[in-house]
Amino acid sequence: MIERYTRPEMGAIWTDEARMEAWRKVEVAACEAMDGPTEEDLVAIRAATFTVEAVKEREKITDHDVAAFVDELAASAGPSGRWIHYGLTSSDVLDTALALQLKAAGEIILTGARAYADALADRAREHVHTVCVGRTHGVHAEPTTFGIKLAGYAMEARRNVERLERAFAQAAVGAISGAVGTYAATSPDFERGILEGLGIAGEPVSTQVVPRDRHAEVLQAIAIAGAGMERFATEIRHLQRTEVREVEEPFRAGKQKGSSAMPHKRNPITTERITGLARVLRGYSQAGLENVALWHERDISHSGAERVILPDATITLDYMHGLALRMATGMVVHTDRMRENIDLTYGALFSQRILLALVAKGLQRDDAYRIVQESAQEAWDSRTPLRELLEREELGLDLDEIFDLGHYTRYADEIVGRLGG
Numbered sequence: 001m002i003e004r005y006t007r008p009e010m011g012a013i014w015t016d017e018a019r020m021e022a023w024r025k026v027e028v029a030a031c032e033a034m035d036g037p038t039e040e041d042l043v044a045i046r047a048a049t050f051t052v053e054a055v056k057e058r059e060k061i062t063d064h065d066v067a068a069f070v071d072e073l074a075a076s077a078g079p080s081g082r083w084i085h086y087g088l089t090s091s092d093v094l095d096t097a098l099a100l101q102l103k104a105a106g107e108i109i110l111t112g113a114r115a116y117a118d119a120l121a122d123r124a125r126e127h128v129h130t131v132c133v134g135r136t137h138g139v140h141a142e143p144t145t146f147g148i149k150l151a152g153y154a155m156e157a158r159r160n161v162e163r164l165e166r167a168f169a170q171a172a173v174g175a176i177s178g179a180v181g182t183y184a185a186t187s188p189d190f191e192r193g194i195l196e197g198l199g200i201a202g203e204p205v206s207t208q209v210v211p212r213d214r215h216a217e218v219l220q221a222i223a224i225a226g227a228g229m230e231r232f233a234t235e236i237r238h239l240q241r242t243e244v245r246e247v248e249e250p251f252r253a254g255k256q257k258g259s260s261a262m263p264h265k266r267n268p269i270t271t272e273r274i275t276g277l278a279r280v281l282r283g284y285s286q287a288g289l290e291n292v293a294l295w296h297e298r299d300i301s302h303s304g305a306e307r308v309i310l311p312d313a314t315i316t317l318d319y320m321h322g323l324a325l326r327m328a329t330g331m332v333v334h335t336d337r338m339r340e341n342i343d344l345t346y347g348a349l350f351s352q353r354i355l356l357a358l359v360a361k362g363l364q365r366d367d368a369y370r371i372v373q374e375s376a377q378e379a380w381d382s383r384t385p386l387r388e389l390l391e392r393e394e395l396g397l398d399l400d401e402i403f404d405l406g407h408y409t410r411y412a413d414e415i416v417g418r419l420g421g
Contacts, residue, residue, distance in 0.1 A: 001315040005161065005277070010318040013104050014311035016052045022097035023069055024050065025198065030092075031083050041080035048077035048084070053235075068091040079368075087185035089178055091298060096174030097209040098310070099200050102218065105314040106168030112321030113164055113225065117157035117332035118191045119328035120232075121419045124150035128416045129409050132246060132338035133349065138238075140349050143342060143408040146246075146333060151416045153232045160225040167221035171214045174198065175206035180297040207297040212288070215310065219288035222313045229235030230278035233271035235328060240268045246338045270323050277316050279364040284316075347386030348376040353402045358395065371395075382389045 001011075012018060031037050031045045050072045056070035067090070075079030085093070128147035133140050176191040177183050183191070194204045204212045239247040251266045287309050289303035341347070351372050358368035375393070379386035387399055 001194060001312045001319075004199070005319045006184075007313050007318055007322060008106060009018060010108050010315050012378055013101055013108075013317065019097070020052060020055060020069055020100065020397075021051060023066070023093050024048075024073060025072070025100065026093050026096045026174075026194070027073060027084050027088075029194045029197045030086070030088055030190075032197065033190055034086060036082065037080065037083045041083055044077045044080035045084060048073050048081065050076065064090075067091055068284065080307045087178065087190075088176065089208060092176045096176060096195070096198065096200070096305075097170050098306075099174045099210070100166060100213075101315075102310070103172040105318075106172070106218075109222075109314060109318055109321070110161065110164055110168070112318055113157070113161045116229070116325045116328060117154055117161055117319050119325055120154035121155055122421070123331075123418050124148075124154050124419060127335075128412050129411060130333065130335050130338065131342065131405050131409060133341050133344075133357060138347050140341075142349055142352060143405055145409055145412045146335075146338065147416050148412055149235070152405065153228075153235075154419055156228045156231070160221075162226050163221040167218045168416035171215060171218045172200045173203050173210055174200050175203040175208075175210050177203070177206040177208065179208055179209045183208040207294075209294065209298045209302075212291045212294065212302050215306065216288040216292050219281075219309065219313055220286045222317045223285035225317060226278040226320060229320055230275050232324065233274040233278075233327070236270045236331060237271045237275070239409065240266075240271075244337075246334055248332045248334070249327060250332065259315070267397055270327055274320055274323050274327075276371045277320055281313055281316060284313040285366065297363060345376075346379040346383055349378045350386065350403055351376045353407065354390065356398065357397050359404055361396065362392060 027044055028048075032042060034145065036047065050069060054072050055065070055069050058071050059065050062068045062071065070085045072326055074084045077084060081317060123334075124147045126147070128145060130146040131143055132149070134142050134144035134145045143145050146269055174195050175181070176186060176194050177188075178185045187248075235246055236249065238244065240249060248266065249268050249270050287305050291305055294302060354375075355365075355368050355372045371393075376386060378384065379389055387403055390399060391398065
């Protein structure tokens with residue numbers, strides 16, 4: 001991932017140095033679990049070092065990155081280096097090390113996902129009774145509260161925490177089963193000893209590689225989490241439009257510039273960035289699905305794609321969590337503008353309550369619907385308050401009760417309360 005979207009802690013997990021260090025941990029753990037090396041050998045093996053530059057130079061000869069790494073690490077260990085990679089195949093190291101990296105990445109991602117969900121829940125409680133317009137198809141529908149809106153996003157964010165937890169947990173799986181997964185050069189007990197020491201589970205049936213449905217699930221969960229943030233971002237982008245202006249992104253007055261040409265501009269750049277990056281995550285998810293089907297016991301058609309999509313997807317989601325958290329905590333809510341926008345339809349958005357009141361008085365539903373539809377459209381088109389038109393009709397309705405906004409906040413506390421805490 002480009003530097004612009006890479007936060008240091010997550011980026012550090014996916015460097016060449018970190019990747020090879022994960023390989024080293026697997027190789028050392030394997031030596032510690034086997035019977036051959038003496039304690040003196042293990043001291044030398046644990047002290048063995050490598051440099052990324054040296055491995056890359058060696059790879060120019062071997063044309064195989066793991067083989068080049070093993071050569072460099074073994075040489076560093078001296079005669080004891082003969083035990084490094086003993087009985088192992090490249091996938092044993094690569095897949096098990098990848099599980100370690102994904103486990104570390106998952107811990108960072110889950111911290112960000114929980115913080116984002118909690119921030120949305122806090123703002124939902126803050127605005128539980130802030131009345132605003134609810135929209136369907138982009139058109140005013142009925143009043144709701146901004147707290148109820150935010151509670152929906154918070155619940156979705158919590159579901160994404162759960163999805164990510166499950167996905168990263170099932171991907172923290174290694175395999176030390178040897179060529180084609182038969183343990184011909186090792187044993188299941190040898191594998192168990194290594195993986196227990198590394199703190200990850202073992203793949204029950206490996207085909208030499210850990211099956212790629214596990215990694216696809218991680219990428220799917222990441223893409224869904226990105227889509228959830230995109231949904232929130234899309235709402236804020238619409239609410240920030242000049243014609244609406246109910247919510248705005250945080251803007252550092254006197255420092256931030258919204259446009260290089262127009263000084264008045266305050267654009268929804270953060271939410272637009274979230275939206276664009278969510279599209280990237282969906283592409284990575286598709287590539288992850290394509291990686292599931294490999295030839296026979298293994299091929300490496302997945303390898304090139306994974307070197308891009310797994311680091312980039314986790315780095316991107318981590319960055320998006322930072323953006324979304326900033327939005328959730330710092331968005332500016334214009335409650336006065338929300339109240340003004342309720343009056344834009346001159347009361348037409350109360351049409352359902354009028355319809356129900358007429359049906360309750362004995363009118364057939366379709367007859368009542370036509371009456372209300374005609375009056376509501378006249379109010380909107382002529383800019384005449386609907387209440388005024390209904391008063392002329394003398395329908396015998398309790399208009400104070402019908403036009404009371406309290407009906408739309410009556411269960412807001414209960415709905416937002418479902419967030420808990």
